[in-house]
Structures are given as C-alpha cells and as structure tokens.
Amino acid sequence: MKHEILIYNRTRKKIPEKFIKTTITKALRFLKLKQPVEMAVLVVEKKEMLRLNKVWRKKNKTPDELSFGLNSRKTVVVAKEQNSMLNLGEIVVNVEKISDKKYLSGILIHALLHLFGYNHLQIEKLEKKLFNYVA
Secondary structure, eight states: OOOEEEEEEOSSSOOOHHHHHHHHHHHHHHTTOOSOEEEEEEEEOHHHHHHHHHHHHOOOSOOSEEEEESOOHHHHHHHHHHTOOEEEEEEEEEGGGSSSHHHHHHHHHHHHHHHTTOOHHHHHHHHHHHHHHHO
16 A cells, blocks of 8 residues: 555646655655555635635744644554554645745654654754755
C-alpha cells in the first residue's frame, strides 16, 4: 500500500502537484515512516489563507502555510506499531508561495512536521536535516 497524498487546487494558477507529492514522499522516507499515510494539501488564494488564519488562529496576517493535524506523536507511534494507514491531516499552502520550489519545499517540510505533532523547538532540529535530504 502506498501513500495517498491528495492535492486540491482552489486557485486558477497551475501548481506543481508532482513536486509537492515527491517532496512529501521523500520527507516521509527520511522520517522512516514505513506504513502508508493519507493526507491532503490544499492550495488557496492569499485572501482565503488570511480568512483561515483569522478563524483558526485568531491572527490577522496571511501565513505561508497552515497545518491541521489529526494526530499526536503518540498516535503516530501506535499506528507505526499496528502497521495501519495513518491519516495525518491537511496542509494549506498560500498560492503566492508555490513558484519558488526551494521555498515551497521548506514550508511543506515545516507543515508536515507539525502534522506529526512536533512543536517549533523540535522542528528546528529536524528541519535542516530533512530539507537537505529532500533537496
């Protein structure tokens, strides 16, 4: 069984779907996740990013990405042990940030680590290693 990475483009702009899937798949390999995951990446306009950030984080600024995880790190460990499909959640990406692939890799990696339950201090340690592996 392989990963199910769903990409939803809510814009009129062409998005690099294959690049997004490849980046996430490589990151999952680096994290030594053997069982398949299910997740979604939603690409939206700047205005929608601002709306989502206001609703979910109560912040009046437009982020590059948002992540909505369905699991804690403990759940991920249990799923690993049971070898079952793991639904990680959803990453929402600001369409204005997808043209620079290097930058897009960085925000996808950052958001993916949040889906695994990592906080910003923990992410800092892993992010650079993961980015170098994926690049």
